[in-house]
Amino acid sequence: MNKQNNKYRWVVFASVLFAYFIIVSQRTAPGLISDQLMKEFNITASMIGLLTSIQFLAYAGLQIPIGILSDRFGPNYFLIIGTLLNGIGTLIYSIAPNEFILLIARLLVGAGDAAIWVNLVLILSIWFKVNEFVGLLGVAGMTGSFGFLLATVPFSKWISDFGWRPPFLTTGILLCLIGIILYFILVKIPQGNASTTSKAKVKAVKQRENPLVLLRRIFSTRQAWATFFCHFGAVGTYVGFIGSWAVPYGMHVFDMSRSGSSQLIMIGLVGAIIGAPAGSWISGKLHSIKKTYVAVHIIIFTSWAAFLLFSGKPPFFLLVTLFFLIGFGNGASALTFAVVRQSFPMKEVGVVSGFANTGGFISAVLLPSLFGKVLDHFHGAPSSVGYYYGFIIPVVFTLIGFIGGILIKEQRQGASQTEFSISN
Incomplete structure (x- = not known):
């Protein structure tokens, strides 16, 4: 099967994106019930932060190993297993009798989620041509x-x-069913259509570079660290906050209902939906991913800093704008993987994507837990006081992201093409 010219690739694209759509919803859905869990299980804000952090800790810790394994053995089975782990973890979460089982469930969800994005990027790289990849990454x-x-x-x-x-x-x-369907779409049907020659090629395993040598080289590369820091600032601040404290923030500081707080978050998501294709389009017009990404980091840093300027409680119209801009920055973070795809050889895209993604989710691990500790420290004070000091955390994190944008090594070569150097 000639994958990059076969119409079946759109079936693969749609099925993989549907799985990603459902899985992503479970990254932040627990944030909707933070206060309910605190009441039902009699747990503290710090424990809520830990529930979110342990999910993202598993995600971040597995990114590089999964990247290495996916580059070596292919992405299909890892995506399927990841989807099934997400489903099993979510099932356990729904019937958890205590906070220990909640932690186990979120750990499983995080482990499953770790296998999704890196392998999605690899599957798109395999099934689609280079000139289709960046646009489809924006759609993803x-x-x-x-x-x-x-x-x-x-x-x-x-x-x-x-x-x-x-x-x-x-x-x-639903996620368990999707995992089963993905097995047929990604493995069973393509195997049935594969020619004998193709199967022989698959069996011909080439000599691979030692993983430790590969990691040592990547860890010493400025471009890899630039993508790591960019993702740290753009993704973790947004995902970590809306996944744990955004709904309680709206309810406690602005006296909003749960539904009202969710609508506020939805503004940020609208920004993210616009930010993904807009980032790709703007970088194309400017013929520069670096300039676009640096501007994005300035926007999100300024937005988080505005919460400090207004002592944790900005005017409502500004609050809506800030959530939109922070969401826009998160959507534009797909530029991280455009840098990876154009900077590194195909055989290293998985592990470098995993490394970059690790940055985003280390940030997402740290923010909820640190934010929860700040809120516990100021327990008894007006709600806006605790949130005011908590907002120092995303301000510092987004500053790190801005530094990452500055570190991107970009060499312009002509008006129609941008190439990236991976020199140290």
């Missing part, structure tokens, strides 16, 4: 934003009507 970024959108008003309404357990139970079952 939009799909993730729609997944986050699902975890706002729709999921919040579902929880309000039926309680929090049934929605997570149903989603877990």
